[in-house]
Amino acid sequence: MLRGIDIYSGDGWPLNAHGKKCFAESDFVIAKATQGTDYRNPSFVHQMRGADKAGKLLGAYHYAEGGDPRKEAEHFYATAKAWKGKAVPCLDWEKGSNASWGDKLWARKFAKRTRELWGVWPLVYVQASEVHQVAACYPECGLWLAGYPQDRDSWTLPVYSYSSKPWKSYDIWQFTSGGEKMDRNISPLTRAQWEKLCVGEVIGYTTEAVRYLYPEPKADRKKRIVRIPAGSRLTYIHEKSGNWRKVRFGKRTGWVYRKRGGAVVLKALKK
Numbered sequence: 001m002l003r004g005i006d007i008y009s010g011d012g013w014p015l016n017a018h019g020k021k022c023f024a025e026s027d028f029v030i031a032k033a034t035q036g037t038d039y040r041n042p043s044f045v046h047q048m049r050g051a052d053k054a055g056k057l058l059g060a061y062h063y064a065e066g067g068d069p070r071k072e073a074e075h076f077y078a079t080a081k082a083w084k085g086k087a088v089p090c091l092d093w094e095k096g097s098n099a100s101w102g103d104k105l106w107a108r109k110f111a112k113r114t115r116e117l118w119g120v121w122p123l124v125y126v127q128a129s130e131v132h133q134v135a136a137c138y139p140e141c142g143l144w145l146a147g148y149p150q151d152r153d154s155w156t157l158p159v160y161s162y163s164s165k166p167w168k169s170y171d172i173w174q175f176t177s178g179g180e181k182m183d184r185n186i187s188p189l190t191r192a193q194w195e196k197l198c199v200g201e202v203i204g205y206t207t208e209a210v211r212y213l214y215p216e217p218k219a220d221r222k223k224r225i226v227r228i229p230a231g232s233r234l235t236y237i238h239e240k241s242g243n244w245r246k247v248r249f250g251k252r253t254g255w256v257y258r259k260r261g262g263a264v265v266l267k268a269l270k271k
Helices: 019-026 044-053 067-085 106-118 128-137 191-199
Strands: 002-007 028-034 055-062 087-092 123-127 142-146 172-174 183-187 202-207 211-212 227-228 232-242 244-249 252-257 266-268
Touching: 002 019, 002 055, 002 123, 002 252, 019 123, 028 044, 028 067, 028 087, 028 183, 044 055, 055 067, 055 191, 067 087, 087 106, 087 191, 106 128, 123 128, 128 142, 142 202
Parallel strands: 002 028, 028 055, 055 087, 087 123, 123 142, 142 172
Antiparallel strands: 002 183, 172 183, 202 232, 202 266, 211 227, 232 244, 244 252
16 A cells, blocks of 8 residues: 655645655655646645655646636646656545536546646545545546545554445545644555556557658658658557657657558557
């Protein structure tokens, strides 16, 4: 089991003595990045860099204000995109300051836009009694469930007594904010599984034609990086621009054109 804390601007950086103790005992740290479409946590970059330097697994979260879900997702990405592929994106769905509390589709819309921008689905945080509000995010999104049976200042787990339906279980359980109000979490994930949430599924492709890998979309042919032999194996790394797809070929990264009759045709590999 992984231990972790989630922090926000009020925790600042560096953390206070109690926060430092919890930080030292943690495997992962999830920092608040944004709220709504205007707010940015002024300590976010320092908190993320500090956690990264300490070798912690990383997460970043957005607190929903219930405005336009796409715009809130875009604000979140614009602030936290430096951590794309390194941190798990998360949506914090709570009642406070949330104009769309009770809307059962808002979180799904936010999650879908986050998937388009980050290349991965976010985890969704919600209190145990309101899981039904974010159920539309199942099964693509993981669940970050909040429930405090005892709310002690301790890593000792209380008895779990909540329903996570439609999810079979949680990816993260925030089980206490006791003591000096430092949220403590537990996760059944392994480090490898956590890291996979950061980068998503690696999709393999083969080429059906002998064409070229370019450094960027719409690049001139003279700027090509390498000629790709037919039947070569490529890895799609979750970025696109029109018909262009960003891929990895050996040790090289660049763009190929996915269109029949165009520069190259990609064919998904069978697992």
